[in-house]
Amino acid sequence: MPSPLPRRAHQALVHRLAESRRLRGNGEVLRGHHNINYILPLGVGLALLLGTVPFARAKLRIPLDTVEVVPRIWPSEAEVLRVVSRHLREVPRCLADFGDHSLHAYRRGRALSEEIHDDDVNDDLMRAFADFFVRTARIPVTELPPRPADWPDDGDSERFLHWLVDFTEERVHRANRDTFGSLFDDVLIPEDAMATFKRNHTGLTSRPFRLLHTDVHRANVVRRNRRLTVIDWELAIYGDPLHELATHMVRMGYGKQDRDRMTALWAEAMRRAGHDELTAGLDHDLPVYVAFEYAQSVFPDVMRAALGLPEEPDELDFRAAGRRICVAIGLAREPLQLIDVPDLERTVKALRRWHETHVAGRSTGRPADGDGMTAE
Numbered sequence: 001m002p003s004p005l006p007r008r009a010h011q012a013l014v015h016r017l018a019e020s021r022r023l024r025g026n027g028e029v030l031r032g033h034h035n036i037n038y039i040l041p042l043g044v045g046l047a048l049l050l051g052t053v054p055f056a057r058a059k060l061r062i063p064l065d066t067v068e069v070v071p072r073i074w075p076s077e078a079e080v081l082r083v084v085s086r087h088l089r090e091v092p093r094c095l096a097d098f099g100d101h102s103l104h105a106y107r108r109g110r111a112l113s114e115e116i117h118d119d120d121v122n123d124d125l126m127r128a129f130a131d132f133f134v135r136t137a138r139i140p141v142t143e144l145p146p147r148p149a150d151w152p153d154d155g156d157s158e159r160f161l162h163w164l165v166d167f168t169e170e171r172v173h174r175a176n177r178d179t180f181g182s183l184f185d186d187v188l189i190p191e192d193a194m195a196t197f198k199r200n201h202t203g204l205t206s207r208p209f210r211l212l213h214t215d216v217h218r219a220n221v222v223r224r225n226r227r228l229t230v231i232d233w234e235l236a237i238y239g240d241p242l243h244e245l246a247t248h249m250v251r252m253g254y255g256k257q258d259r260d261r262m263t264a265l266w267a268e269a270m271r272r273a274g275h276d277e278l279t280a281g282l283d284h285d286l287p288v289y290v291a292f293e294y295a296q297s298v299f300p301d302v303m304r305a306a307l308g309l310p311e312e313p314d315e316l317d318f319r320a321a322g323r324r325i326c327v328a329i330g331l332a333r334e335p336l337q338l339i340d341v342p343d344l345e346r347t348v349k350a351l352r353r354w355h356e357t358h359v360a361g362r363s364t365g366r367p368a369d370g371d372g373m374t375a376e
């Protein structure tokens with residue numbers, strides 16, 4: 001039923017009512033990587049205004065101020081959801097978009113991150129993921145919001161990979177060198193790491209571009225009555241479907257066997273659905289995207305380890321942060337062709353030096369340039 005109010009007045013009223021429900025503070029609060037989410041009972045008034053059933057619940061999404069580490073080509077998740085929820089009916093709709101805040105339908109259920117652990121992803125679950133990837137790949141790309149002007153052409157997989165590499169280099173590595181450059185150097189990440197990666201990975205097979213979620217991991221998958229719903233579409237992009245499979249496998253932390261199984265199920269499901277062309281060059285190019293995931297992740301992992309240190313860290317804090325860095329660098333060793341990797345002692349020393357220069361003695365406890373980054 002259309003609202004009797006003009007659109008802006010309607011939005012403002014919905015926003016005010018949602019805010020007042022949030023401030024009452026009786027809903028659940030779910031903190032994710034990029035947003036803080038308040039689960040609110042809508043009540044009759046809001047439900048009527050939003051044209052949804054009374055007593056439904058909704059999720060008010062408020063962005064957190066976090067370090068930018070992955071590309072976002074569509075600033076409005078609401079626009080993406082409008083397309084996605086038309087085709088994947090289980091995905092909760094965006095009920096109202098207030099600019100940076102938004103109100104989403106709330107799907108009851110538990111995130112997989114609360115249910116299962118790293119070692120018990122079974123065949124059924126993998127088949128469900130494969131099915132999800134096929135259904136997402138079927139969403140007509142003509143319905144998607146416009147891409148940035150410099151976006152690689154459909155099928156130009158190599159340019160797509162290189163766009164991702166350039167993003168890591170410019171927006172994650174270079175953009176943070178003022179604050180973290182000395183730390184990157186001290187833990188032996190070569191300054192030209194991404195340039196070398198790009199040079200070494202050319203000649204990718206062409207695959208048609210599709211809508212990609214790019215963040216399908218346990219915390220973004222809700223299960224209820226054995227049905228899965230993938231939430232959190234704000235990092236969706238348009239590109240090579242192998243990037244989707246690679247980000248999924250790395251972020252799920254699959255071991256070798258699980259990766260092989262997931263890849264086989266993905267390829268089988270795509271072929272069965274008539275999308276053979278999405279699997280072209282799979283054997284050669286999937287490992288390239290997996291390597292990219294580990295390579296790019298070294299910068300955010302090092303920054304988060306440093307930012308996660310308390311204002312007055314003790315030896316244990318430094319060692320825990322140092323271990324996080326060692327793990328990230330260990331995983332990036334082959335992808336970045338690192339000859340020297342730091343041991344724990346060296347990493348701890350590097351963190352101490354960074355902390356000394358950037359945090360210690362400053363009343364705010366924030367990095368020196370006060371760039372408002374937060375650890376996730």
Ligand SMILES: Nc1ncnc2c1ncn2[C@@H]1O[C@H](COP(=O)(O)OP(=O)(O)O)[C@@H](O)[C@H]1O
Pocket residue numbers: 030031032033034035036037059106107108109110111113219220222231232
């Ligand atoms: N419908 C839901 N059911 C169960 N848990 C949810 C639901 N929506 C969100 N969550 C929980 O809240 C977390 C953050 O929500 P999400 O939408 O992924 O935000 P973020 O963008 O911050 O990651 C999720 O990882 C999940 O654990």
Ligand SMILES: [Mg+2]
Pocket residue numbers: 032033034219220232
């Ligand atoms: Mg999330």
